[in-house]
Amino acid sequence: MAETVQQPTPVTTGDTLLSLDDVTLKFGGVTALNGVSFHIDRGEILGLIGPNGAGKTTAFNVVTGIYRPTSGGVTFDGEQITGLKRYRIAKRGIARTFQNIRLFRAMTALENVMVGADARHTTGPISALLGLPRHRREEAAGRELALELLDFVGVGGRADELAGNLSYGDQRRLEIARAMATQPKLLCLDEPAAGFNPSEKQALMELIRKIRDRGLTVLLIEHDMRLVMGVVDRVVVLEFGTKIADASPTEVQNDPAVIAAYLGVAEDEVVTDE
Amino acid sequence: MSQTTTSAPPRRSRRDLLGGLRRRLSGMPRWAQFLLMVAIALLCYVLPLLEPPIISTPGTDFGGVLFTVSVYVLVAVGLNIVVGYAGLLDLGYVGFYAIGAYTVGVLTAQHATWPWLLSLPVALVVTMVSGVLLGWPTLRVRGDYLAIVTLGFGEIVRLTLINSEWLGAARGIRPIPSPPSLPLFEVPHLDWSTGVPLVDFSDTTTFIEFGVTDPIPFYWLALTLIILVLLADKRIKDSRVGRAWEATREDEDAAELMGVPTFRFKLLAFAIGAFVGGIAGSLFATRQTFINPESFTLLISILFLSAVVVGGQGNRWGAVIGAVVVAYLPERFRGFEQWRVLVFGLALMLLAIYRPQGLLPPRRTVRAQRMEAETEALEVGEEPEDAVVAAGGPTPDDAAPTDEGSSRG
Numbered sequence: 001m002a003e004t005v006q007q008p009t010p011v012t013t014g015d016t017l018l019s020l021d022d023v024t025l026k027f028g029g030v031t032a033l034n035g036v037s038f039h040i041d042r043g044e045i046l047g048l049i050g051p052n053g054a055g056k057t058t059a060f061n062v063v064t065g066i067y068r069p070t071s072g073g074v075t076f077d078g079e080q081i082t083g084l085k086r087y088r089i090a091k092r093g094i095a096r097t098f099q100n101i102r103l104f105r106a107m108t109a110l111e112n113v114m115v116g117a118d119a120r121h122t123t124g125p126i127s128a129l130l131g132l133p134r135h136r137r138e139e140a141a142g143r144e145l146a147l148e149l150l151d152f153v154g155v156g157g158r159a160d161e162l163a164g165n166l167s168y169g170d171q172r173r174l175e176i177a178r179a180m181a182t183q184p185k186l187l188c189l190d191e192p193a194a195g196f197n198p199s200e201k202q203a204l205m206e207l208i209r210k211i212r213d214r215g216l217t218v219l220l221i222e223h224d225m226r227l228v229m230g231v232v233d234r235v236v237v238l239e240f241g242t243k244i245a246d247a248s249p250t251e252v253q254n255d256p257a258v259i260a261a262y263l264g265v266a267e268d269e270v271v272t273d274e
Numbered sequence: 275m276s277q278t279t280t281s282a283p284p285r286r287s288r289r290d291l292l293g294g295l296r297r298r299l300s301g302m303p304r305w306a307q308f309l310l311m312v313a314i315a316l317l318c319y320v321l322p323l324l325e326p327p328i329i330s331t332p333g334t335d336f337g338g339v340l341f342t343v344s345v346y347v348l349v350a351v352g353l354n355i356v357v358g359y360a361g362l363l364d365l366g367y368v369g370f371y372a373i374g375a376y377t378v379g380v381l382t383a384q385h386a387t388w389p390w391l392l393s394l395p396v397a398l399v400v401t402m403v404s405g406v407l408l409g410w411p412t413l414r415v416r417g418d419y420l421a422i423v424t425l426g427f428g429e430i431v432r433l434t435l436i437n438s439e440w441l442g443a444a445r446g447i448r449p450i451p452s453p454p455s456l457p458l459f460e461v462p463h464l465d466w467s468t469g470v471p472l473v474d475f476s477d478t479t480t481f482i483e484f485g486v487t488d489p490i491p492f493y494w495l496a497l498t499l500i501i502l503v504l505l506a507d508k509r510i511k512d513s514r515v516g517r518a519w520e521a522t523r524e525d526e527d528a529a530e531l532m533g534v535p536t537f538r539f540k541l542l543a544f545a546i547g548a549f550v551g552g553i554a555g556s557l558f559a560t561r562q563t564f565i566n567p568e569s570f571t572l573l574i575s576i577l578f579l580s581a582v583v584v585g586g587q588g589n590r591w592g593a594v595i596g597a598v599v600v601a602y603l604p605e606r607f608r609g610f611e612q613w614r615v616l617v618f619g620l621a622l623m624l625l626a627i628y629r630p631q632g633l634l635p636p637r638r639t640v641r642a643q644r645m646e647a648e649t650e651a652l653e654v655g656e657e658p659e660d661a662v663v664a665a666g667g668p669t670p671d672d673a674a675p676t677d678e679g680s681s682r683g
Contacts, residue, residue, distance in 0.1 A: 066531075085530075086527075087530050087531075087532075087534055087535045087536070090530075090531055090532060095532070096531060098528065102528040103528070104520065104524035105524055106520070106523075106636075107520055107521065107524060111520070112521075114517055115517050115518065115532055116533070118514040118517060118518065119532060119534070120533075123514055124515065125510050125542065125546065128510050128512075128513030128515055129506055129509050129510060135513065138514070139513065142514075
């Protein structure tokens with residue numbers, strides 16, 4: 001089912017999908033990001049962690065085109081995307097969710113996801129007006145993809161409900177479905193498990209692995225240490241807008257700089273955090 | 275606990291005559307819905323001939339009132355695209371209406387003697403272009419600022435009309451010709467003066483002759499255009515374009531990040547809205563045969579907007595009903611001339627208190643509210659029958675597409 005709808009992206013691990021090169025972002029006198037460089041390989045799950053205010057979401061915003069870096073650049077899939085309009089970046093294949101949920105609340109769950117699917121569509125008002133075959137095809141394909149993705153994230157039974165009326169967890173999952181509907185190469189999840197209980201978090205990690213299995217690369221911001229360590233291939237640690245570590249989960253957990261700066265707790269508490 | 279039990283039933287029945295009717299409608303098979311629509315359309319066409327008592331307007335020509343109402347309906351449907359779907363508060367919509375009317379005036383009377391039918395497409399292109407020209411700089415601002423800028427636009431159009439000799443200044447433009455006539459046969463009216471309907475062969479309307487004396491053919495033309503605009507509206511709304519508008523209205527940044535070029539779609543909403551406003555303006559001009567800046571004041575803009583708000587933003591049928599209310603009721607109760615505005619104001623206040631979402635809000639809002647009420651009821655320990663039905667009804671998985679299909683069908 002999944003394979004028929006999603007474009008078959010061969011998971012060719014190894015080559016770089018996204019890279020931030022010496023990105024600096026200043027708001028007046030505040031330096032939000034200070035010469036940050038990191039990259040994500042195709043098919044990887046990269047965790048972006050750091051204390052509050054470290055610049056994680058800011059890095060997301062630079063990648064998705066909300067902020068334009070003061071200096072430095074972002075390369076995606078071999079091309080510079082710095083300064084591109086946000087919707088163009090989305091069409092290039094970067095999709096995201098939001099830390100504070102931002103659904104189209106007065107639209108149904110299905111419609112929310114179809115908006116995402118529309119990113120790959122081209123019909124305008126004229127073809128809609130005339131009911132041209134291409135328009136009908138796109139509508140049908142968008143609906144099919146949307147329903148499939150709603151099932152995939154586990155909101156399948158609520159397709160016709162208003163997004164704003166869904167439960168908190170369903171809203172978070174719906175955001176993931178909406179982002180996936182744009183058929184991205186890179187999916188950026190901004191604290192997708194915020195406010196989840198442990199079992200929900202476990203289910204979410206399972207979902208993230210399944211997303212990767214569909215051929216997507218995942219950039220994951222998360223506060224819950226155990227969660228990140230359980231699912232990511234590699235971790236980038238930010239602190240005060242600067243990268244302080246970039247290594248495998250185990251290495252990062254044992255990195256004294258990270259423990260001191262980010263965790264600020266004894267090592268044995270790290271793993272069983274919470 | 276007991277309080278909720280006692281208060282729940284009246285709450286449901288008050289909400290809602292229109293909604294309940296609609297639910298029953300959407301439960302009907304599609305062919306029945308279609309036939310019903312055709313029947314209603316036919317009824318609308320013959321309404322000015324029937325001149326039914328109570329509905330008919332004593333003292334003013336019923337056909338003329340119906341024409342005015344139909345122009346308001348057109349405007350409301352067009353404005354609903356801008357305000358209701360795309361969420362762009364436009365307080366200067368009368369500007370497009372004026373541009374449509376004046377383009378017709380200039381081409382048919384002021385500076386050339388084109389036939390009306392030829393001037394119409396030009397007028398529509400001009401209004402559409404004016405929509406894009408207004409939108410290009412202004413759609414970069416949001417919310418309140420956009421309202422202020424559009425308000426200014428409406429006033430600028432009016433002041434330009436007053437001060438430009440080329441456009442007839444305060445005198446206006448006359449005489450604007452009628453659409454081409456094709457007199458085929460005479461249709462008699464009904465006469466109710468004796469209490470029973472009698473066919474009155476001395477009072478007839480020629481099908482179809484556009485003249486100064488009989489507004490009914492103009493009404494027929496307007497009604498036909500309304501039907502076409504509604505069909506187009508439905509098709510566009512149910513497409514990627516409609517979803518993009520609503521997504522932009524709900525959260526512009528999120529929409530942009532999901533690949534929606536929001537600026538382009540807002541501009542499109544403005545252009546299409548202006549287009550429909552232009553149709554209404556052109557109709558108004560040809561029926562009046564005479565236009566001047568007096569007909570395009572800010573008050574008219576506010577009336578247009580209140581039609582959409584009263585009806586229920588985001589629902590085309592709501593806009594239609596709102597326009598009928600705003601345009602028809604004052605004409606029907608012309609006898610109370612002195613009190614008209616006061617009563618209208620009071621009615622708006624009552625509406626704002628008891629039905630802030632408008633007379634006929636978008637279906638989804640209604641459905642969602644019902645669901646909310648059911649959840650509420652469940653939380654206090656009740657089992658409303660509706661909720662049980664909803665839970666045990668068709669599985670949402672296949673309900674979703676069919677409902678989408680039929681509800682907008």
